[in-house]
Amino acid sequence: MNFQLGSPLLDGCVLAVLGHGDTYGYVLTQQIRQAVDISESTLYPVLRRLQKDGYLQVYDQSYQGRNRRYYTITDQGKAHFTAIADAWKRYCRNVDTIMFQGGNHD
């Protein structure tokens, strides 16, 4: 069963991973893929957009003769993540209330 994943939720997942430390493209995408069914090619535009919007930054580090592009979250990104996480918590609570209790009965 697949639930549709809107772009705010994807943004939240990416920023959440980066909130625990900088990481490079492959690890970042595989972490996200553990939670949601999404391909690396779909994630690329998401990363681009987050970078353009100033929520994350990139820097390059060489590894075994090739390049690894690391992603790091900005202060603006942290604030954005908090907003998304709060909204998600509220949304989850509301859906849970309907899904498991059939609505508010008090």
Added chain:
Amino acid sequence: MTSAQYLADLRLALKGVPQKEAQDCIEYFTELFAEADPAEQESLVARLGKPRQVAAQLRADAAVRHMDEKPVSPGNGLRTLWLVLASIFAAPIALPIAIAGFAVAFALLISLLAVLISLFAVTISIAASGLFMVVVSLFAFPLHTPTALLFMGCGLVAAALGCIMTVGLWKLSALTLRGLSRGINKKQISRRAEA
């Protein structure tokens, strides 16, 4: 499809996307393939889908961002002004060069056509002279039969050769012209895609 094939396709699909944007995208996927386990490459490529879709998404994002931006920033205006000035100053040189280029291309085309037409003239005249020889040989029959037969044979051979060569030449020139026009079209299309 291999990872190399995917990257090559992606490079093609990214035509028309701004240079820096396209470069970043190719680097991202190159890095991905380099990091992934060799045994996983195939499933990774399958998962990525078509390179065209990635390119389309980037293009759409760029277009949306473009709409959000102010129509003309002062820096842009200045650059446009410089571009206009530069092209005005370059015009005395660039214009004649462009005209010369077109003239050369036109001359090449005309000479190609001339060569083709003259080749046709040769093959058709071989066929025609062969036929003429056959007709002439008919008049020689009452005078000397072996001579008449020789003439007739030669005439028939010439006529057949001429016909074969004409048809061959026709096919060859059709192929050449079609290839030429296709090449010009492709160049125009790719130029339009870049613009």
